[in-house]
Every structure is written in C-alpha cells, then in structure tokens.
Amino acid sequence: MTYCVGLLLKAGMVLLSDTRTNAGLDNISTYRKMFVFEVPGDRVITILTAGSLSVTQTTLARLRDANESPDADETTSILRAHTMLKVAEIVGNALAAVSADIVEKMTRMKQSASASMIVGGQRRGGEMRMFLIYPEGNFIEATEDTPFLQIGEHKYGKPILDRVVKPDTSLEDAQKAVLLSMDSTLRSNLSVGMPLDLMVIERDACKVTLRRRIEAGDPQFAAMSEAWSHALRDGFGRIQL
Amino acid sequence: MTYCVGLLLKAGMVLLSDTRTNAGLDNISTYRKMFVFEVPGDRVITILTAGSLSVTQTTLARLRDANESPDADETTSILRAHTMLKVAEIVGNALAAVSADIVEKMTRMKQSASASMIVGGQRRGGEMRMFLIYPEGNFIEATEDTPFLQIGEHKYGKPILDRVVKPDTSLEDAQKAVLLSMDSTLRSNLSVGMPLDLMVIERDACKVTLRRRIEAGDPQFAAMSEAWSHALRDGFGRIQL
Numbered sequence: 001m002t003y004c005v006g007l008l009l010k011a012g013m014v015l016l017s018d019t020r021t022n023a024g025l026d027n028i029s030t031y032r033k034m035f036v037f038e039v040p041g042d043r044v045i046t047i048l049t050a051g052s053l054s055v056t057q058t059t060l061a062r063l064r065d066a067n068e069s070p071d072a073d074e075t076t077s078i079l080r081a082h083t084m085l086k087v088a089e090i091v092g093n094a095l096a097a098v099s100a101d102i103v104e105k106m107t108r109m110k111q112s113a114s115a116s117m118i119v120g121g122q123r124r125g126g127e128m129r130m131f132l133i134y135p136e137g138n139f140i141e142a143t144e145d146t147p148f149l150q151i152g153e154h155k156y157g158k159p160i161l162d163r164v165v166k167p168d169t170s171l172e173d174a175q176k177a178v179l180l181s182m183d184s185t186l187r188s189n190l191s192v193g194m195p196l197d198l199m200v201i202e203r204d205a206c207k208v209t210l211r212r213r214i215e216a217g218d219p220q221f222a223a224m225s226e227a228w229s230h231a232l233r234d235g236f237g238r239i240q241l
Numbered sequence: 242m243t244y245c246v247g248l249l250l251k252a253g254m255v256l257l258s259d260t261r262t263n264a265g266l267d268n269i270s271t272y273r274k275m276f277v278f279e280v281p282g283d284r285v286i287t288i289l290t291a292g293s294l295s296v297t298q299t300t301l302a303r304l305r306d307a308n309e310s311p312d313a314d315e316t317t318s319i320l321r322a323h324t325m326l327k328v329a330e331i332v333g334n335a336l337a338a339v340s341a342d343i344v345e346k347m348t349r350m351k352q353s354a355s356a357s358m359i360v361g362g363q364r365r366g367g368e369m370r371m372f373l374i375y376p377e378g379n380f381i382e383a384t385e386d387t388p389f390l391q392i393g394e395h396k397y398g399k400p401i402l403d404r405v406v407k408p409d410t411s412l413e414d415a416q417k418a419v420l421l422s423m424d425s426t427l428r429s430n431l432s433v434g435m436p437l438d439l440m441v442i443e444r445d446a447c448k449v450t451l452r453r454r455i456e457a458g459d460p461q462f463a464a465m466s467e468a469w470s471h472a473l474r475d476g477f478g479r480i481q482l
Contacts, residue, residue: 155396155397155429156396156397156399156400158397158429159397159400159425159428159429160473160477162428162429163428163470163473163474164473164474164477172482173477175482176477176480176482177477179482180477180480184400187400187403187404188396188399188400188403220482223481224480224481224482227479227480227481228476228477228480229404231472231473231475231476231477231479231480232401232404232405232472232473232476233404233405234472234476235469235472235473235475235476236401236405236414236417236418236421236469236472238468238472239417239421239465239468239469239472240464240465240468241413241416241417241461241465
C-alpha cells in the first residue's frame with residue numbers, strides 16, 4: 001500500500017508521501033511516489049502516486065515524454081498547459097490510457113491493476129489548485145470545505161486531519177499535521193513505510209519552497225512522534241469518563 | 242457500515258457498538274448490534290455483529306432457538322456449552338450455515354452478503370475469552386499481545402487503541418478508550434452512527450457489570466468528545482516541528 005496526502009491552504013500547499021511498495025509481503029521495496037515538474041517562477045506541479053507501480057511509472061514516463069516531444073503543445077504537455085485544470089486533464093487522460101493498456105494485459109491473467117494520483121500546483125498568474133485523479137482518469141478538487149486530499153491507506157491518518165486542518169492553517173502547522181497523520185498510519189499499517197518525502201510550496205511562489213526526505217530514524221521526526229504519543233497519553237489521562 | 246470493538250483486559254472486558262445500518266444512503270435505520278446471553282453468576286456471553294443485517298439477525302435467531310429447543314445440549318446451545326471455545330464454535334457454525342443459505346439466494350441475484358461477529362464472555366470456573374468470528378465461521382482470539390478486536394469500519398479508531406490499550410488498562414480507562422475510538426470513527430464515517438451500546442463485564446463476575454445506551458446528544462459523551470478535541474488541539478499546538 002501507500003499513503004499520500006496533500007493540503008491546499010491559503011498560505012500554500014503541503015504534500016507528504018511514503019515510499020514503500022510491495023508485491024506480496026515478501027517483496028518490499030522503496031520507490032519514490034512524489035514527482036515534481038518545475039520551471040521556477042513560471043510553474044510548479046507535484047504528482048503523488050498510489051496503486052500499481054507498473055501503472056504509475058508508465059504514466060509518469062509518458063508525461064515526461066510528452067514534455068520533451070518536439071510536438072509538445074498546451075494540450076499534451078503539463079509544462080505547457082495553460083491552467084492547472086488542463087494539467088489535471090492531461091494527467092487523468094495519461095493515467096486512464098495506461099490503465100486501459102495494462103488492464104487488458106492483466107485481465108488475460110485474471111489479475112487487475114489500478115492507480116490514483118494527487119496533482120497539485122500553480123502556474124504564474126493562475127490559481128493554486130490540487131486534484132485527486134481516480135484510476136478512470138476523472139478527478140475531484142480540494143476546496144475550502146475539504147482542504148485535503150488523500151490516496152492509498154487513508155483512514156488511519158484521517159482523524160487528525162479532520163480535527164486540525166483548516167484553510168487558514170499555517171504551513172508550519174500543516175507540516176506537523178501531515179507528519180502526525182503519517183505517523184498514525186505507519187503505526188497501524190505495515191505496508192506504509194519510511195522514508196518519507198515532504199514538500200512545501202508557498203502560494204504564488206511558483207517553485208518548490210521546501211523539499212525534504214525523512215529517513216527512517218530521522219531524529220526530528222522521531223522526536224515529534226514521541227512528543228505526540230506523550231501528548232495523546234497525557235490528554236487521555238486527563239479526560240474524565 | 243458498523244463499528245464494534247471489544248477489549249479483553251486483566252480486569253475484565255469492555256465492549257462498544259454503534260447502531261446504524263443502511264441499505265443505501267437513503268435507507269438508514271437503527272438496529273442493536275450488541276446481544277447478551279446471561280445466566281447471572283453462571284455465565285455471560287456477549288455477541289457484537291457487523292455486516293449484512295439479514296445474516297446477523299437470522300444467526301442470532303437460530304442461536305436463541307437452539308437455547309430454547311427441548312433438544313438443547315452442550316453442543317448446540319451457547320447457554321449449555323462447557324467452554325467459551327465451544328461457544329465460539331457454535332456461533333461460528335451458525336454464522337457459516339446462515340451465510341451459506343443466504344449467499345446461495347443472493348448469488349442468483351448477483352449480490353452477496355456476509356457478516357462477522359465478536360463473541361466474548363465467561364463461564365463460572367472457566368477463563369474469560371473473546372473471539373472474532375469471520376464470515377466463514379472460523380475465528381481468532383484476543384490475547385495479551387492483542388487485547389482488542391474490532392469489526393466493521395475499524396481503521397479510523399485503531400490508532401488510539403494501539404497507543405493506550407494494554408492488558409492491565411483499568412476498566413475505566415478502557416471505557417474511555419473505546420468511546421474515543423468510536424468518537425474518531427463517528428467523525429470520519431457517516432455510516433457509523435449514534436446511539437451507542439456500551440458494556441462492561443468484570444472478570445469472574447459471570448454477569449453484566451454495566452450496560453449503558455448512549456443516545457445522540459448524551460451530555461457525558463459530548464463532554465468527553467469535546468475534552469478530547471481540546472486535548473488533541475492543545476497537544477498539537479505544543480509539538481515542535
């Protein structure tokens with residue numbers, strides 16, 4: 001499995017992904033699930049992936065090919081698209097096309113494969129937007145009412161987001177929120193694993209503000225996780241039945 | 242959906258269930274999912290149910306019939322079984338038989354139905370035990386390493402249990418833990434709903450110690466929920482990134 005989460009806030013966006021993939025419990029690997037397409041000052045697009053690695057890798061490869069093609073234009077390349085909505089459409093179409101190709105092969109073997117993605121970013125002069133792309137290529141968008149999107153193993157880490165994330169949450173608090181949401185998921189589901197990829201993009205910067213890989217044993221993450229455990233136990237202890 | 246949880250502790254057991262059932266989002270009802278078979282001082286057995294209401298109601302009806310049958314003996318009646326293991330077997334067999342009957346009918350309509358149960362209790366002179374019965378009728382048991390069992394929509398409420406429930410947790414703290422676990426689930430999943438049924442059974446009492454229905458708007462539950470929200474937000478605020 002996978003856990004990826006993206007927050008779309010007034011101050012900008014914060015994204016976090018794990019890196020564990022597995023084909024069966026005896027075949028576990030580390031793969032990046034966070035990808036960035038950036039022309040600093042002009043546009044920044046981040047894609048988080050969950051699901052079949054063969055689907056997500058092929059989709060990303062096709063998106064890169066489309067960017068580099070001599071025929072690239074605003075309808076095929078996410079680096080040339082005029083709006084984030086168009087970017088979401090291009091990614092959705094690529095994902096749907098790859099899924100269709102692979103599913104056809106898999107069906108012959110009585111298996112299936114699918115993937116979903118979070119696509120967020122901003123183009124100079126445009127709005128900062130974030131989308132969740134379904135395996136079929138259609139998508140939904142983060143809004144003020146629902147300022148976060150999750151893919152993969154999303155349930156364990158949702159309660160903390162439900163409680164603390166609002167559109168005016170600061171980027172610092174947002175980083176804490178996604179890291180604690182991931183911490184709960186890591187504790188409860190073995191198929192989600194370190195290292196983590198964290199990204200912060202300030203609104204209107206049109207470039208990556210902060211990008212950090214958090215390795216297993218990272219002292220800062222461990223201290224935060226420990227402090228949160230203490231806070232939960234303290235809070236629990238003080239509650240009256 | 243449903244959320245039911247049972248804790249097996251040194252001091253006894255604590256069980257909690259919601260009551261919401263739905264056949265589609267436009268057909269929501271309240272049904273009890275916690276059932277007690279009690280001969281005070283001799284034995285107490287609690288069954289929590291999740292899944293298809295037609296399966297769980299029929300299974301419970303057959304278990305009651307078996308208790309009242311003139312042919313009832315220790316192999317067919319959970320009120321006469323000599324051990325909790327045998328109780329789990331009887332419930333598992335009844336669930337499997339009902340599932341098989343109903344699945345046969347459903348398959349003709351290209352539909353499916355299944356259910357799972359938590360069975361906990363104690364017979365005088367025997368051990369207090371708790372089992373999770375799968376739709377196929379097989380089961381697993383709560384142990385010191387894993388002192389809680391969950392059925393239904395279990396993921397949202399698992400992180401709090403993972404952190405605070407140990408075999409030597411007091412019955413009071415255990416009630417707080419299951420109520421806060423339910424609170425997280427209620428907030429995150431509409432298909433789990435009030436009122437709640439809470440039960441406490443002290444070890445070796447062989448009878449129900451406390452049984453409480455918590456209605457929507459219950460001031461004690463609302464206060465606890467509010468205090469927990471405060472504690473989480475306070476704790477979150479104090480954590481350093």
